[in-house]
Amino acid sequence: MWSRRQGHFRPTVCGVEELRRRRREQEAALRKARREQQLVSKRLLREDAPEEAGEGCVAAILGEAEVQQFLRQAQRATEEKEREGALVSLRRGLQHPETQQTFIQSVWVVWGRGELGLMRTLVGLLTSNQALLQLEAARCLHELSHSEQSTIAEACLPATSYLLTYLSGHSSDFIELCLYTLGNLIVESEAVRRQLLPQGIVPALAACIQSPHVAVLEALGYALSQLLQAKEAPEKIIPSILASTLPQHMLQMLQPGPKLNPGVAVEFAWCLHYIICSQVSNPLLIGHGALSTLGLLLLDLAGAVQRTEDAGLELLACPVLRCLSNLLTEAAVETVGGQMQLRDERVVAALFILLQFFFQKQPSLLPEGLWLLNNLTANSPSFCTSLLSLDLIEPLLQLLPVSNVVSVMVLTVLCNVAEKGPAYCQRLWPGPLLPTLLHTLAFSDTEVVGQSLELLHLLFLYQPEAVQVFLQQSGLQALERHQEEAQLQDRVYALRQTALQG
Amino acid sequence: MQLPALCARLAAGPGVAEPLPVERDPAAGAAPFRFVARPVRFPREHEFFEDGDVQRHLYLQDVLMQVADAPEKPRVPAFACQVAGCCQVFDALDDYEHHYHTLHGNVCSFCKRAFPSGHLLDAHILEWHDSLFQILSERQDMYQCLVEGCTEKFKTSRDRKDHLVRIHLYPVDFRFDKPKKNRSPASAEVPGDSGERSEGEAMEICSEPVAASPAPASERRTYSHRSVSKLFLKHVLNVCSVLRILGCTWAAALLILNSER
Numbered sequence: 001m002w003s004r005r006q007g008h009f010r011p012t013v014c015g016v017e018e019l020r021r022r023r024r025e026q027e028a029a030l031r032k033a034r035r036e037q038q039l040v041s042k043r044l045l046r047e048d049a050p051e052e053a054g055e056g057c058v059a060a061i062l063g064e065a066e067v068q069q070f071l072r073q074a075q076r077a078t079e080e081k082e083r084e085g086a087l088v089s090l091r092r093g094l095q096h097p098e099t100q101q102t103f104i105q106s107v108w109v110v111w112g113r114g115e116l117g118l119m120r121t122l123v124g125l126l127t128s129n130q131a132l133l134q135l136e137a138a139r140c141l142h143e144l145s146h147s148e149q150s151t152i153a154e155a156c157l158p159a160t161s162y163l164l165t166y167l168s169g170h171s172s173d174f175i176e177l178c179l180y181t182l183g184n185l186i187v188e189s190e191a192v193r194r195q196l197l198p199q200g201i202v203p204a205l206a207a208c209i210q211s212p213h214v215a216v217l218e219a220l221g222y223a224l225s226q227l228l229q230a231k232e233a234p235e236k237i238i239p240s241i242l243a244s245t246l247p248q249h250m251l252q253m254l255q256p257g258p259k260l261n262p263g264v265a266v267e268f269a270w271c272l273h274y275i276i277c278s279q280v281s282n283p284l285l286i287g288h289g290a291l292s293t294l295g296l297l298l299l300d301l302a303g304a305v306q307r308t309e310d311a312g313l314e315l316l317a318c319p320v321l322r323c324l325s326n327l328l329t330e331a332a333v334e335t336v337g338g339q340m341q342l343r344d345e346r347v348v349a350a351l352f353i354l355l356q357f358f359f360q361k362q363p364s365l366l367p368e369g370l371w372l373l374n375n376l377t378a379n380s381p382s383f384c385t386s387l388l389s390l391d392l393i394e395p396l397l398q399l400l401p402v403s404n405v406v407s408v409m410v411l412t413v414l415c416n417v418a419e420k421g422p423a424y425c426q427r428l429w430p431g432p433l434l435p436t437l438l439h440t441l442a443f444s445d446t447e448v449v450g451q452s453l454e455l456l457h458l459l460f461l462y463q464p465e466a467v468q469v470f471l472q473q474s475g476l477q478a479l480e481r482h483q484e485e486a487q488l489q490d491r492v493y494a495l496r497q498t499a500l501q502g
Numbered sequence: 503m504q505l506p507a508l509c510a511r512l513a514a515g516p517g518v519a520e521p522l523p524v525e526r527d528p529a530a531g532a533a534p535f536r537f538v539a540r541p542v543r544f545p546r547e548h549e550f551f552e553d554g555d556v557q558r559h560l561y562l563q564d565v566l567m568q569v570a571d572a573p574e575k576p577r578v579p580a581f582a583c584q585v586a587g588c589c590q591v592f593d594a595l596d597d598y599e600h601h602y603h604t605l606h607g608n609v610c611s612f613c614k615r616a617f618p619s620g621h622l623l624d625a626h627i628l629e630w631h632d633s634l635f636q637i638l639s640e641r642q643d644m645y646q647c648l649v650e651g652c653t654e655k656f657k658t659s660r661d662r663k664d665h666l667v668r669i670h671l672y673p674v675d676f677r678f679d680k681p682k683k684n685r686s687p688a689s690a691e692v693p694g695d696s697g698e699r700s701e702g703e704a705m706e707i708c709s710e711p712v713a714a715s716p717a718p719a720s721e722r723r724t725y726s727h728r729s730v731s732k733l734f735l736k737h738v739l740n741v742c743s744v745l746r747i748l749g750c751t752w753a754a755a756l757l758i759l760n761s762e763r
Contacts, residue, residue, distance in 0.1 A: 026563065030556045037547060039555060041562040127677045129616055131604035132597060161672045168619035168650065171603035173596060198670050203651025222562075234546075270558060277546045299512065306509055315561055318554040322544075329543040343518045349511040356505065364553035371550075375541040381521035389519060390511060416539045421525035454537040461527055490534035 037231075042184040043222055044146045045177060062093035064106050071121045074133065087125065087136035094143040103144065104155045123159050138177050145184035153189035160185070160196055167204045172213040179208075179216065183223035186230070193230055193237070201227070202240045209249045214261050217253065221267025228274035238280045247275075247285060251293050254320075256300035262316060265297075269319035276323050282330045291342045294324050302350035305357045314362045317354055321368045328375040348376065348386045352395060363402055370399075370409035377416040384417045388427045393417075397436050404445040411440070411451035418458040425462035433459070434466055434473075441478040446487050453491040460498050467499055475499065621650055622678050629659065630682050648672075648679060 033039045062070070070093075073086035093099040106118050125137035141159055144152055163178045182201075185192045208220055224246070227237055241247070250268045254260070272290070276282055301317050304310055328342070351373060358365045376383045387393065396414070400407050414433070417424050437459075440452045459466050479496055482488045531538065544550045583590045583598070585606045592598040605616050608623040612631045617623040625646060628635050638644055643655040645662040649670050656662040659681045666672040666679065 023560075026560060027556060030559050031552065034552055034555055035549075039559060041559040043562055129605060131601040134604060135600055158673060161670075161676060165618050165622070165678065168621055169603060170607050171600040174600055174603075195671050199672065200649040200651055200670060203649070207650060266561075274546070277544065277551075279543075279545070302512060306512070314557065318557065322551070322554070325541075326543050329541045344516045345519050346512055346514075346516060349508045353505070353508055353512070362557075364557070367550065368554060371542065371544075378539040378541045381524050382519045385521045386519040388522070390507065415537050419526065419530055419537065419539050421523070421527070423522040423525065427522075451537075454535055457535045458530060458537070461530055494534055 039229075040187050042146050042187060043180050044184075045142060045180050060093070061096045061098045062090070062102065064102050067093070067099070067103055067106065067118060071118060071125075074125055074137075075121065080130065080133070083130070084132050084136055087133065087140060091136065091140045091143055094140055097147065097149070100144060100147040100152065101149060104147070104149060104151055119155055119158055123162065126159060127162055135174060135177075138174060138181070142177055142181045142184075145181045145188075150188060153185045153192045156185055157192065157195060160192065161199050164196070164199055164201060164204045167208045172211070172216050175208065175211070176213075176215045176219045179219035179223045183219070183226045186223065187226040190230070190232065193227065193232070196227075197237065197240070202244050202246070206244045206246050206249075209246060214264060217261070217264045218267055221253075221264055221271060225267055225270045225274065228271055233274065234278040234280055238275055238278055241275065242281050242284055247288055251285075251288055251290060254293055254297050256297050260300070262312070266316050266319075269316055269323065273319040273322045276326045279326075282327060286327060286330060290323070291327055294320055294327070295342050295344065295347055298324065298354070299346055299350045302353040305353050310357060310361075314358070314365055317358075318365055318368060321354075321365075321372050325368075325372045325375045328372075342376075343380075343382060345382075345386045345390075348373075348383055348392070349390060351376070352390075352392055355399065356395070359399065359402070366399060366402055366406050367409060370406065370413065373413050374409060374416065377413055381420055384420055384424060387413075387417055388424065393428065394432055397432055400436065400440065404443070404448055407440060407443070407445070407448045408451050411448070411455055415451065415455050415458060418455060418462065422462040425459060428459065429463045429466055430469075434469060438470075438473055438475060438478055441475075441481070446485060449482055449485075450488055450491070453488065453495060456495055457491070457498075460495070471499055617678060622648065648676075 030039065030041075067090065070086045070090040074083045074090070077083045077086065094103065103118055122137055122140060125133055126141060128134055128137070141156065141163075145156060160182070163182050166178050167175055169175060182196070186196065205220060205224060208216065211217060211220075224241075227233065228241070230237060250271055253264050253268045254272070272285075272294075276285065276290075297320055301313060301320065304313055324342075351369060355366065355369045355373075358369055377387065387396075393414070396410055399410050414428075418428060437452050437456055440448055443449055443452075456470075460470075476496065476499060479492050479499075483492045485492075577593050578595060580591050580593045581598075582588075583592070583601065583606075585602075588606070590601060592601065604618070608617040608620050609615070610617070610623060610626055610631070612627070615626065617626060625648060629645065635644060639657070643657050645656040645659050647654040647656070647662060647665060647670075649666070649672075652670070654665060656665060659679075663674075663676075663679060663681075666676065667674055672679075
C-alpha cells in the first residue's frame with residue numbers, strides 16, 4: 001500500500017544473512033555521510049527487457065570505441081529498429097560503472113579534438129524527432145545520472161535545458177524519466193543547480209505539478225526534495241520556491257482523503273520538512289494552512305495504524321512530525337486569529353497511537369514523536385489537561401527504558417505538565433510517577449537525573465504530600481548518590497533541604 | 503490498554519480540552535532549578551535528525567525496479583498510428599503514447615514541425631507564420647522569452663537568443679529556437695553539424711513532401727486556431743469560415759477586419 005516499489009529488492013542468490021549484512025553496511029555508510037554532511041542518494045528507474053530476466057548478469061562493459069560505434073549507429077543506421085537497438089545496447093553497457101567512466105572521460109577528451117563529443121551526440125539524439133529514439137537516449141542519460149562519480153553531473157550540463165523543456169510535454173513516462181534524471185543530477189553538483197535555477201526549473205516544476213499522473217508527481221517530489229536538500233537551498237532556492245505556487249500544491253498532496261497517494265505524500269512531506277527546518281519564511285506556510293493540513297494528516301496516519309495498514313508508514317510519519325514540531329515554534333502560530341491553528345485534542349490521541357507504533361516497530365523515531373509532544377504541551381494548558389484526562393501518563397512512563405534520550409524527553413514532557421501548577425500535580429499524585437522517579441534517579445546519565453530532579457522539585461512544590469512518601473522510600477539515599485556530580489550538586493542539595501524541612 | 507480509549511477519542515469529533523487552572527509559584531523557576539517549558543526547534547543539520555534521515559536515504563537507495571516484479575509492458579497486436587500521413591507501427595501502448603505526444607501532440611499545422619510543448623508551439627506559430635506579428639514587431643518588442651515564467655520580450659530573435667544564453671544559461675544551439683529562414687522549412691538549416699538531425703525536417707517516418715501551405719485542411723485548422731485565438735480577439739472566430747475559403751491565416755484575417763473598419 002505505501003509504496004508501489006516496496007519489496008522490489010533484487011531477486012538474489014545470497015541469503016538473508018547476507019542481505020542483513022549489506023543493509024547494516026549501507027546504514028553505516030549513510031550515517032558517516034550524514035555526519036560529514038555529504039548525504040547523497042539517487043534513484044534509479046530501470047526496466048530491463050524481458051529477455052534479460054533469466055540471465056544472472058547484465059551486458060558487458062563497453063570501451064570507448066564501442067560507445068562511439070553505438071552512438072554513430074543510433075544516428076545514421078537506415079532502419080529505425082537498428083537505431084533504437086544501438087541505444088538499447090549502449091544503455092545496458094552504461095549499467096556498468098566502468099562504461100560510465102569511459103563515457104565521462106571521453107566527453108572531455110573528444111571535445112579537445114574538436115569533434116562532436118559523446119555527450120553532445122547523446123543530446124542530439126535526446127532532441128531528435130523520433131520518439132522512441134528520444135526515449136532510449138533519455139534512458140541512457142538516466143543511467144549516467146545514477147553514476148556515483150561526481151564528475152557525471154557536470155558532464156550532463158548540456159542536457160539540462162532540454163530535460164526542463166520536456167517537463168511541459170504530455171508523455172508521462174518520459175516526464176517521469178526526465179524528473180528522476182534531473183533529481184539525480186541536482187543532488188550531485190552545485191554547478192548543475194546553479195545552472196538549473198536561471199534555466200527556469202522552479203516555474204517548470206510549478207507547471208508540471210499540475211499533472212494528474214501519480215508517477216509524475218512522485219518523481220517531481222523526488223526531484224524537488226533533492227533541490228531543497230542542497231546546502232545553499234535556504235539562501236538561493238527556497239525563497240523562489242516559496243514565491244511560486246509550489247507550496248499550495250505541496251500541501252494539497254498532503255491532504256488526507258481518498259486521493260492521498262502515499263508514495264507522493266512521502267516525497268512532498270520531505271520537501272516541506274527541508275523548507276520548514278531552514279526557517280526561511282514559515283509564517284507564509286502557516287498562512288497556507290500547513291498546520292491544519294499536517295494535523296489532519298497526523299490523524300489519518302493514526303487511523304492507518306489502527307487499521308494495521310501501516311507498512312512503511314514511518315517514512316511519512318517522520319517528516320510530518322518534524323514539520324509540525326518546527327512550525328509550532330513560530331510566533332505566528334499564536335497570532336493567527338488569536339488562537340493556535342492546532343488545538344484539537346485528537347492530535348494528542350493520534351500522537352500516542354503513533355508513539356505506540358514506533359515503540360514496537362521503529363524505536364529510533366520515538367525522540368521525534370516526543371519532540372512534537374513537548375512542543376504541543378509546553379505552552380498549552382489545554383494539551384496538558386488532555387494528557388491527564390486521556391490517561392496518558394502511564395503509557396508515557398512506559399517509554400522510559402528505551403534510551404537516555406527518550407527518558408530525558410519523557411521527563412521534560414512531564415515537567416511541562418507539572419509546572420502548570422497544583423491542579424496538574426494533583427492529577428499526577430498518587431500514581432506511578434514517584435516510584436518511577438526514584439527509579440530514574442538511579443540512572444547514571446547526568447541529563448536523565450537532572451531532569452528527574454527538576455520534576456521532583458515541581459512535585460514537591462505543588463504536591464507537598466509527596467515528600468513524606470519520598471523519604472519513606474529511601475529517596476534521600478537516591479539523591480545523595482549524586483551529590484558529588486558538578487552539574488547536579490546544587491539541585492541535589494536544594495531538594496535534600498526541602499525534603500528534610502518538609 | 504489505553505489504546506481502545508484513544509481509538510474512541512480519535513473516532514469522536516474534534517474538540518478542545520477545557521484546561522485545568524494554571525497557577526504558578528515563583529519558587530518553581532528559582533535557582534538552582536532551571537526548567538522552563540518551551541517549544542524546541544531543530545535546524546537542518548542537527549544531529550537529532552540523523553536516524554530519520556538515514557531511514558529516508560535507505561528508502562531512496564532501495565528503489566530499484568526489477569522486471570520480475572514490475573508488470574511487463576502489455577503487448578498488443580501491431581497497429582498503426584492513426585494520424586494522417588504517419589505510418590509508424592506499434593505493438594505496445596506505452597510506445598504509442600510517447601510517439602503520439604512527441605510527434606503529433608504539438609504540431610504546427612503550417613510546417614509540420616513538432617514541438618515538445620504547447621508553449622513553444624505557440625511561440626513558433628506567432629513568429630514564423632503570422633504576418634501581423636512581423637508588422638507589430640517593427641514597432642514593439644514582440645519576441646517573448648522561451649523560458650516559462652520569464653516575461654521579457656525582445657525586438658529581434660537574435661536579442662532573445664542572447665538573453666536566453668546570457669541570463670538563462672541556455673545552449674547557443676538550443677534546438678527549439680531556430681531563427682526563421684526564408685527558404686522552405688524542409689531544408690537543412692544548420693550546416694556543419696554532422697550527424698545531427700535538423701529540427702526542421704519533416705516527420706521522417708514517411709517521405710511525404712512538406713508544403714508550407716497557407717490554406718491548411720479543416721482538421722489541421724484546430725492547431726493554429728488554438729494558439730492564435732488566445733492571443734487575438736475572439737470575434738475573429740465568427741468570420742473563420744469565410745476566411746478559410748479565402749485561404750488566409752488568422753492574423754491576416756484580423757488585418758482584413760481592421761482595415762474594413
